[in-house]
Amino acid sequence: MKNIVSFFLSIVVSIGFSQDPIQVGCGQHRLLRQMLKSPERLKIHHAEQKALEEHEKQLRSQKTKGIVYTIPIVFHVIHNGGVENISDDQILDGLAVLNKDFRKLNPDTATVNPAFQGMPADVEIQFILATIAPDGSCFSGITRTPSPNSYVSNFSGGGDQINDIINGNDVYQGSWSSHNYLNIIVCGNPSDGVAGYTNYPSNSFGNSMNASIWMRHDYVGTIGTSNSLSGRTLTHEAGHWLNLAHTWGSTNEPGLPSNCNSDDNVLDTPNTIGTTWCNQNDTSCGPLGNTENYMNYASCRKMFTPGQASRMRAALTSTIGGRNNLWQTANLIATGTFSSPELCEVNFESAKPVICSGDSIAFTDLSFHNVISWTWDFPGGTPSFSTLQNPTVVYNNPGLYPVTLTASDGINSISETKNNYVGVLQGLGAAIPYQEGFENPISVEDNWFPNSALWEVSTSVSSSGNNSIKLDNFNAIDNYTYELESNTIDLSNETAVTIGFKYAFANKSNGNTDQFQVLGSWDCGETWYVRKNISNSQLTTANTTSFPFSPQPSHWKQVYINNIINSFCVENFKFKFSLKSGGGNNLYIDNINIFPSSSLGINQYSNTIEAFPNPSASELTVKSSGSPITTISVYDLTGRLVEAINNINSNSILLNVSSWKGGFYILKIDGGNGVSTIPFEKLGS
Numbered sequence: 001m002k003n004i005v006s007f008f009l010s011i012v013v014s015i016g017f018s019q020d021p022i023q024v025g026c027g028q029h030r031l032l033r034q035m036l037k038s039p040e041r042l043k044i045h046h047a048e049q050k051a052l053e054e055h056e057k058q059l060r061s062q063k064t065k066g067i068v069y070t071i072p073i074v075f076h077v078i079h080n081g082g083v084e085n086i087s088d089d090q091i092l093d094g095l096a097v098l099n100k101d102f103r104k105l106n107p108d109t110a111t112v113n114p115a116f117q118g119m120p121a122d123v124e125i126q127f128i129l130a131t132i133a134p135d136g137s138c139f140s141g142i143t144r145t146p147s148p149n150s151y152v153s154n155f156s157g158g159g160d161q162i163n164d165i166i167n168g169n170d171v172y173q174g175s176w177s178s179h180n181y182l183n184i185i186v187c188g189n190p191s192d193g194v195a196g197y198t199n200y201p202s203n204s205f206g207n208s209m210n211a212s213i214w215m216r217h218d219y220v221g222t223i224g225t226s227n228s229l230s231g232r233t234l235t236h237e238a239g240h241w242l243n244l245a246h247t248w249g250s251t252n253e254p255g256l257p258s259n260c261n262s263d264d265n266v267l268d269t270p271n272t273i274g275t276t277w278c279n280q281n282d283t284s285c286g287p288l289g290n291t292e293n294y295m296n297y298a299s300c301r302k303m304f305t306p307g308q309a310s311r312m313r314a315a316l317t318s319t320i321g322g323r324n325n326l327w328q329t330a331n332l333i334a335t336g337t338f339s340s341p342e343l344c345e346v347n348f349e350s351a352k353p354v355i356c357s358g359d360s361i362a363f364t365d366l367s368f369h370n371v372i373s374w375t376w377d378f379p380g381g382t383p384s385f386s387t388l389q390n391p392t393v394v395y396n397n398p399g400l401y402p403v404t405l406t407a408s409d410g411i412n413s414i415s416e417t418k419n420n421y422v423g424v425l426q427g428l429g430a431a432i433p434y435q436e437g438f439e440n441p442i443s444v445e446d447n448w449f450p451n452s453a454l455w456e457v458s459t460s461v462s463s464s465g466n467n468s469i470k471l472d473n474f475n476a477i478d479n480y481t482y483e484l485e486s487n488t489i490d491l492s493n494e495t496a497v498t499i500g501f502k503y504a505f506a507n508k509s510n511g512n513t514d515q516f517q518v519l520g521s522w523d524c525g526e527t528w529y530v531r532k533n534i535s536n537s538q539l540t541t542a543n544t545t546s547f548p549f550s551p552q553p554s555h556w557k558q559v560y561i562n563n564i565i566n567s568f569c570v571e572n573f574k575f576k577f578s579l580k581s582g583g584g585n586n587l588y589i590d591n592i593n594i595f596p597s598s599s600l601g602i603n604q605y606s607n608t609i610e611a612f613p614n615p616s617a618s619e620l621t622v623k624s625s626g627s628p629i630t631t632i633s634v635y636d637l638t639g640r641l642v643e644a645i646n647n648i649n650s651n652s653i654l655l656n657v658s659s660w661k662g663g664f665y666i667l668k669i670d671g672g673n674g675v676s677t678i679p680f681e682k683l684g685s
């Protein structure tokens with residue numbers, strides 16, 4: 001149906017549905033309408049739409065039916081490290097849905113409303129995942145960019161997300177020309193309340209990435225975070241991207257009686273006010289509406305009409321918006337979509353590279369493209385050899401083992417070996433009392449399992465001794481979680497232990513959001529539980545500095561964790577330090593000790609008692625800001641009483657500790673409104 005009202009908006013926003021007939025509110029089309037209030041821009045827009053219509057008329061006489069156009073497509077995932085970082089499988093599923101819908105290969109066309117039978121159109125457009133990046137390098141067709149702009153509450157046109165991709169994606173940093181690729185930008189929330197949005201073809205965007213399609217992660221594909229009801233939103237958005245309006249016209253408001261006066265400029269879509277639910281008897285503007293059209297808002301969408309196909313093919317072959325560059329043979333060759341791509345990258349990962357002996361590891365193949373066979377070698381593992389794509393292997397003996405994967409596309413094969421990739425720990429962990437001052441390790445990996453090379457042993461900074469461990473958070477990626485995992489520790493003879501450590505941290509600037517946690521595991525790292533959480537406001541121990549932070553002695557802060565109890569007390573207890581980087585400065589950790597709190601019969605720590613300096617070689621002041629101190633009992637880490645000072649009855653006492661043997665002690669202090677235990681380190685021999 002065609003009538004007088006022409007396109008008004010050049011940016012179209014699609015509202016998503018989890019189920020009929022719930023409508024997710026959409027506020028920002030008013031903002032977009034504002035953008036088109038510029039008379040010059042509106043004039044250009046009308047001229048371009050007219051040119052596209054003329055082009056469509058010419059195309060009809062050329063009979064291009066049978067020509068299948070290929071569009072190279074790239075998915076750019078912008079994520080915050082959460083569920084929005086959707087899997088490759090979910091993306092591939094989304095691409096499969098898109099291709100089925102555009103080629104009318106979706107089986108549900110057989111069930112269209114009888115009034116529209118025979119009408120669903122094969123658009124003869126296919127989307128093929130690009131395999132060559134703008135710099136000529138081979139890639140999977142998917143890029144990933146960590147950025148807080150994954151979640152947007154105030155719509156700003158997508159510019160921040162484009163900049164994030166250009167500056168921070170993991171494949172090629174620079175612009176991905178929209179004349180070479182259809183860019184799909186997958187976000188946590190691309191704009192408040194919308195499932196996706198895009199632009200009609202327009203020369204004003206040139207080849208910039210503004211001509212992309214933005215998608216909310218849970219509307220991509222039918223698996224993972226999405227579902228079968230949401231999975232066709234990408235088809236709908238691709239329709240907009242190829243100049244289709246909604247069936248009721250070019251607004252975001254279905255169901256308005258006034259929509260009978262607007263049109264989608266497509267000849268064979270019946271006039272309708274649009275529906276948000278699967279109303280098969282929609283005669284809102286007279287004729288029976290095509291409720292099942294992809295450009296409607298109902299969840300039973302399953303067809304394009306021939307008129308829509310014609311309009312989309314016109315958009316794809318016109319110079320308006322530059323979509324006609326995409327399917328040229330030279331571009332298909334340049335983007336690796338002309339012929340079946342070759343194997344170029346062999347890679348794999350495992351979710352958990354450190355296990356306890358007797359446990360299994362699941363390996364995931366990450367190789368591309370067109371891999372048809374896999375040969376794995378697992379020295380030390382059972383099985384030691386596999387031809388599965390994603391095998392699971394058991395390791396029975398402690399040690400470090402390499403893994404090799406050889407993949408083949410039937411013509412070429414490539415091998416990838418990762419040395420020391422699998423770490424298998426002793427079933428029975430280290431005994432307590434446990435002490436770690438990082439004095440002996442040459443590298444972090446000697447005793448620890450870091451998930452990044454930014455964890456390093458510092459030989460220039462320490463709380464005591466010469467060394468500490470440093471996270472080079474100054475050079476970290478925002479929102480990435482940096483973890484340092486311990487070896488196993490045997491707590492099987494205890495019912496409660498205390499973990500003590502010192503750390504130092506500074507912000508780089510105001511507004512940093514780093515979050516520090518200590519987590520514990522009773523199943524050798526299979527599952528983790530937060531035992532201590534320190535948010536940025538509590539985290540800093542020194543003033544903000546824009547230079548790489550290196551702590552002074554006064555910058556070290558003591559932390560005790562007293563909730564390692566009961567279930568955690570197993571023979572292979574593990575703990576880990578975790579810093580979710582939020583733009584802050586370096587983190588240092590030193591003087592970790594684990595001792596049984598149960599052997600003292602108490603495990604509380606009062607903040608009214610201070611003991612300083614700690615560590616110390618000669619003197620120790622114990623001070624109470626509460627009631628006077630009565631008794632101080634000094635235990636070694638096995639719980640043996642080594643000294644008792646009674647009848648103190650003062651708020652402050654100076655102890656001479658120079659005769660104590662070097663090492664860790666527990667001070668049990670009566671006073672300060674209770675009983676406290678404070679670990680103390682005596683320096684010297």
Ligand SMILES: [Zn+2]
Nearest residue numbers: 012013014015
């Ligand atoms: Zn829409």
